[in-house]
Amino acid sequence: MQVMNIQIKKLFGLFDHDIKLRIRDRITIIHGPNGVGKTTILQLLKDILEKKIFAVLQVPFSQIIIKFTNGIQLTFIKHDKRKLSFNIKEGRNIIVKDTISSESIVKHIGRGIPLGAIDEYLPFLDRVGPRTWLDLRDNSKISLEEVFDLYKDSLPIRRRVKSPIPAELKDLLNTINTYFIQTQRLLILGQDDVRYTHPRKRVKAKNTVEQYALEMAQMLKEKLSLSGSKAAELDRTFPDRILRKKTTPKTATEGWIRSKYMNQSLYRERLMKAGLIDEEKQVSLPNRNLSNHDLKVLWYYLSDIDKKLKVFDPLLLKIELFNDIINSRFLFKTFTINKIDGFRFNLESGEKIPLRQLSSGEQHELVLAFELLFKVPEKSFIMIDEPELSLHVTWQHKFLTDLERISELVDLDFLVATHSPSIIHDRRNLMVNLGGSSHA
Numbered sequence: 286m287q288v289m290n291i292q293i294k295k296l297f298g299l300f301d302h303d304i305k306l307r308i309r310d311r312i313t314i315i316h317g318p319n320g321v322g323k324t325t326i327l328q329l330l331k332d333i334l335e336k337k338i339f340a341v342l343q344v345p346f347s348q349i350i351i352k353f354t355n356g357i358q359l360t361f362i363k364h365d366k367r368k369l370s371f372n373i374k375e376g377r378n379i380i381v382k383d384t385i386s387s388e389s390i391v392k393h394i395g396r397g398i399p400l401g402a403i404d405e406y407l408p409f410l411d412r413v414g415p416r417t418w419l420d421l422r423d424n425s426k427i428s429l430e431e432v433f434d435l436y437k438d439s440l441p442i443r444r445r446v447k448s449p450i451p452a453e454l455k456d457l458l459n460t461i462n463t464y465f466i467q468t469q470r471l472l473i474l475g476q477d478d479v480r481y482t483h484p485r486k487r488v489k490a491k492n493t494v495e496q497y498a499l500e501m502a503q504m505l506k507e508k509l510s511l512s513g514s515k516a517a518e519l520d521r522t523f524p525d526r527i528l529r530k531k532t533t534p535k536t537a538t539e540g541w542i543r544s545k546y547m548n549q550s551l552y553r554e555r556l557m558k559a560g561l562i563d564e565e566k567q568v569s570l571p572n573r574n575l576s577n578h579d580l581k582v583l584w585y586y587l588s589d590i591d592k593k594l595k596v597f598d599p600l601l602l603k604i605e606l607f608n609d610i611i612n613s614r615f616l617f618k619t620f621t622i623n624k625i626d627g628f629r630f631n632l633e634s635g636e637k638i639p640l641r642q643l644s645s646g647e648q649h650e651l652v653l654a655f656e657l658l659f660k661v662p663e664k665s666f667i668m669i670d671e672p673e674l675s676l677h678v679t680w681q682h683k684f685l686t687d688l689e690r691i692s693e694l695v696d697l698d699f700l701v702a703t704h705s706p707s708i709i710h711d712r713r714n715l716m717v718n719l720g721g722s723s724h725a
Contacts, residue, residue, distance in 0.1 A: 286460050287354045287698055288666055291330065295347035296322045304700075304717050308354065311692045312685060312699045314709055317719035323702035324468075326719075327668040330700070331465040333361070334666070336450055336458050338385050340435055342366055359457060373457060381453040402440050403432055422469065462665040468674060470652045471645065494640045494648050497655045501627030504600065504659065505561060509624065512596045519589045527585055537584035539575050545587045546570055552594060559604040560622035561597050603658045606694055610654050610687055614680055615647060646675035654687070663696045673705035681707035685715070 291304040300321055306313045315323050325344060332340040333351070341361070349361045358374040372382035403410060403418070410418040416429040427435075473491040556562045575583070604622055611620045618630045618638065630638040643651070653672060661667060673681050685708065688699055703709070709716055 286357070288330075288351060288461065288700075289354045290350075290352040291326070292350040293322075293326065293329075293346055293348070295345075296325065297345050300719070302326065302719050304719075306698070306700065307715050308698075310715055311697070312688055312701065312715050314701045314703060314712075314716045315719050316703055316709060316716050319704070321719045323719060324670050327465060327670055327700065327702055331463055331668060334458055334461050334463045336455060337435060338369060338450060339431060339433070342369055343431070357457065359454075371454060373453060381451060383451045383454070385450060403436075406440050407432070407436055462662050464656075464661045464665050464667050466653065466656060466667065466669045466672075468671050470656075471648050492641045492648075493652050494643065497652065497659075498627035498629070498640060501622065501655075501659070502624055503627075505622070505624040505627070508561060508597055508600055512593055515596060516589075516593045519592060523585065523589065527582060530581070530585075533577050533581040534584050537580040539580065542575060542580060542583050542587065543570060545591075546583075549587065549590055549594070555605070556594070556597055556601060559601055559608065560624065561601060561604070602694060606690060607654055607658050610690075611651065614650055614683075644675070646677060646680065649675050650680060654691075657688075657691045657697065658695060661695065661697065665697055667697050667699045669699065669701045671703060671705075672701060673703055673708050678707045681705055682710045684708050685710065685712050 287306075287308060289306055289308060291302075291306070293300070293302045293304075296302060302322070304313065304315060304326070315326065317323060329341060329344050329346075329349070330351075332338075333349070342363070343366065346363055348363070351359045353359075356375055360372050360374070362370045364370065368384060368386050370382070370384040373380045404412065407418075409421045410427065410432065411421055413419045413426070418427050418429075418432060419425075420427050471493050473493050473496055550567050553562065553565070553567065557564050570583075571579075608620065608622060615630070617633060619633070620628065620630055622628045630640070630643070632638060640648075653669070657667065672684055676684070688701075691697065692699065701708070
């Protein structure tokens with residue numbers, strides 16, 4: 286099931302937007318001047334699909350209609366900042382309708398989470414009043430109710446209480462995986478490991494590219510470990526399987542053996558180039574006719590190799606695309622992936638470049654490609670805000686081509702908000718213009 290159409294009425298009291306998603310192309314671009322609500326639409330849609338109803342209540346609008354490809358229609362009608370009604374339709378039939386109030390949300394969450402846990406578990410929030418916090422990431426103020434609604438999944442649940450969100454609505458929204466890539470994507474805020482006596486925890490910002498390099502190294506190590514475990518399991522049973530089988534398998538012809546061996550050699554070269562296995566010298570098969578005994582042993586050996594290497598299949602394709610995107614963009618640098626660094630850059634002289642010394646445009650390119658290929662679940666609905674940030678015009682021209690390649694590999698749908706004509710380039714067929722208002 287995919288999101289097919291989004292209608293928003295009286296956004297900020299001014300704008301009526303009708304966004305028909307380009308389902309076949311899998312990429313839709315919303316474009317328009319500042320102030321028409323591009324970022325708000327992405328955030329609002331994310332909050333709806335993630336069931337953050339209190340956050341939805343804070344946005345001024347009168348009605349939102351979301352249509353899905355399976356014929357389901359979800360409608361939200363906002364009465365005020367405290368009450369939101371909704372209905373779910375299939376065709377003309379109303380499956381369920383109900384009303385959700387901010388009081389029911391706060392009552393539900395407040396009974397389940399101790400207030401003192403906010404300072405402990407959300408170090409990027411600084412208390413500035415009895416019911417108000419300052420979000421240190423963007424210096425915005427956030428109320429107690431918003432803290433509960435936005436961050437309840439990061440806080441310890443004291444006891445289970447019945448959710449104020451009806452089960453039918455939760456079941457519908459749970460069918461859509463969402464991922465929102467915001468404009469601030471080069472820093473990750475976390476909490477220092479050291480405990481301080483002062484009640485205000487110190488916030489430690491991590492460079493996103495450096496963090497993702499560590500995550501890449503961990504991914505490679507996990508795959509190598511999994512392959513090693515599979516190899517050990519197969520090696521233990523190899524002698525027994527060879528000795529028990531008295532005849533040579535019918536498929537174990539010399540042509541099959543030599544073809545399989547060549548294909549596996551080529552696949553190993555891809556794995557070595559991708560940094561998934563260490564460099565190794567390939568040993569050739571003997572240049573003579575293979576005996577029945579040779580065929581039998583090699584058939585089992587090559588069949589086992591297939592099973593050992595299959596562990597790398599999904600990750601290899603992603604790494605190859607990641608490698609291709611980055612190496613085709615970055616000038617005067619060589620990008621490589623390995624199990625020690627995760628990924629690294631070297632100058633033509635061979636000198637290693639610290640990741641945080643990459644330009645902001647280079648870091649944005651890395652972060653976008655890494656998140657879409659390695660952090661987003663397959664079949665997700667991705668929202669990207671201002672992908673053009675710090676990117677050279679040439680890179681902006683190639684952005685949609687990159688998205689199409691990633692979408693085909695990872696099975697993703699995209700809704701992109703941009704100011705940049707260079708991102709759209711020659712793909713105006715993907716664009717939805719949000720320039721008009723309800724007064725026009």
